[in-house]
Amino acid sequence: MTTQQIHTEIEHFFNTYCLAYNQQDSPSIAGMFAVPSGIAQHGQYTHFSSPDATASNMQELCQWYTEHGFLKASFKINQLFLQGAQHAIADINWHIERKQQAPWQFHTTYNLINTSQGWLILLCTAYEESFT
Incomplete structure (x- = not known):
């Protein structure tokens, strides 16, 4: 697989x-x-040791976003660092539009692994957050 194909898959x-x-x-x-x-x-650090733990956290996160006026997310990949064909680190700039409120903007880095199921997140690190 070429570098461009990996970039395309991750995008x-x-x-x-x-x-x-x-x-x-x-x-x-x-x-x-x-x-x-x-x-x-x-x-x-929050560790997800099972699919149920991950699902529970994501349900709570979606509820929290809804309660804080979530309308729409968009992103830009700032940097993508490939570590062979099976691993990558992506730095993402997120923009979250909200109902009648200022948008949120923050960065997250994602450590990714390419599995038989495709790319999956091993670790995400949110930084430069400014939620109110």
Whole structure:
């Protein structure tokens, strides 16, 4: 597989991930995480040791977004660092539009693994967040 093909696959992965967020489809979001996997943010790490743990977290996250006026997410891939054909790190700039409120903008890096199911998230690290 060429570098360009890997880039294209990963861009497709994040388009699908963003669409799942825009539909607030927590089962689809959870399905894009490897087991085990985790999220690091605000100096804390949350470990997902099972599909149920991931699904529960994503359901809570979608509910939280809804309660805070979520309308639509969009993203830009700032950097993509390939580690062979099976691993990659993607730095994403997120823009979250909200109902009658200022949008949220933040960055997240994703450690990805290419599995028989396609690309999955091993770890995401949210940074430069400014939620109110």
